[in-house]
Amino acid sequence: MRLSEATVAIYGLGLMGGSLALALRGKCRHVVGVGRRPEAARKAVDVGAVDSSTCNLAAAAAHADIVVLATPVRDIVATIPLAAEAMRPGALLMDLGSTKREVVAAMDSVPHEILAVGGHPMCGKEAGGLDSADDTLFRGATFVLTPTARTTGEALALATELAEAAGACPLVLDAERHDRAVAVVSHLPYLLAATLVHAEAQSHLQDPVVQALAATGFRDTTRLASSQVDMMLDILLTNRDAVTRVLNLFEASLADMRAALRDPQALRKWMEQAQAERARVFA
């Protein structure tokens, strides 16, 4: 099976599902959008994101060569058995969820004739919904593919083709390593952004001028605090152990910083290290 001949069903027509549908236009035979609400399904056709749409996941899955689940993670985990039950033997089940261990475990429990690969495109915006969907969202982004115990070469090849068709760069990674890494570079930044907003809110109660002085630095550092709550809540609840370990690591780094604050030379060195390490990440 090649992507160009495939009928792709995308379940969840928000930012991620909608953007994938737009990015796959003309690159597969047919894209069917599966909305969780009738209005969402209708709108996806109206704006030209999909060729057709339905609210009936089982019906769409029964005719699809590839089914991509693009809802919040806990919904993906709950939907995997329902989708797999309706799918044809040899069809590929994928997802776009932001944590991967629970997804991969659920995929390993579906009938053996269903192919399955977990996926996580490392892109997004804080504004969700089909209105924010964008056919360039995946362009240049790392698209993590997490094999399950039974993932075949054929399944991985087709998933890779889909990721590349959307403009992303596939990276095969096991679910455990994925979940540990995103706890550091994605879930911890969200939690710090939101905690910083809570700290500002406390200060603002004491002196409203605090808000008037918030400029671009505060805006960027707290951007993730405006993330969609439904999506982010599922992420945190399905990666709690890794998030907790990373919070412990962060608190140790925080203690190092407070120690450095007492000594100008140590502080300068600590600041220069942070500057250099960030240049390493975004070289």
Place this chain on the structure above:
Amino acid sequence: MRLSEATVAIYGLGLMGGSLALALRGKCRHVVGVGRRPEAARKAVDVGAVDSSTCNLAAAAAHADIVVLATPVRDIVATIPLAAEAMRPGALLMDLGSTKREVVAAMDSVPHEILAVGGHPMCGKEAGGLDSADDTLFRGATFVLTPTARTTGEALALATELAEAAGACPLVLDAERHDRAVAVVSHLPYLLAATLVHAEAQSHLQDPVVQALAATGFRDTTRLASSQVDMMLDILLTNRDAVTRVLNLFEASLADMRAALRDPQALRKWMEQAQAERARVFA
């Protein structure tokens, strides 16, 4: 004295001083740039940021109606008596430093015939230097003016005119309140960004894939960690008490977050509050 008739000397030709010079072009009689290095002084003339330049602060100050100090805060504090000694009676001394208590205290110690107002435009970029200077940097930004014990109505009026000429929105605020507020919305975000980078660096040592998964969320949350070290170090060292209080506040918020993580309903509420409070700040 009106700004249009004034000779303005700007000491420090980096991002802030250079941008102010560019923004004041055509809005005062003459802008003289005072470089700390001969190359910087020459370059400011070459790129058309200033009408003339020198490395001799005393000479420039002696002929100026307004002297603006635009170097890191500890250098500003050290330079205030030197500039004031050379200035003409009735001339106005200002600065663009990011903390204000030590600046205002130093300004209150100069001869009484010198006018003085502290200033802090709430704008910037992480890249410093004249190459990053931009005549639109101040546009729409809040420009805090901190009166000293002796600031006259005339001094405040001229400082206000200068801030407005640069495109900024003047906000008169006492130095104590300013320093407390920026500790929350500026210095704390910097310290969290840099601490997050240190935590990522630790994780990266254990698994280099961490870096590969860093995307736009990590980029934005850590942007301030790339701030100029010289500038930021002076800020932290001249606002250590306020920064320490804000770190205590943040750690209390962090403990609230960790408690919420244990309970899905409490976590959702905590996340929704963060989202709403951020919408308040950037309405």
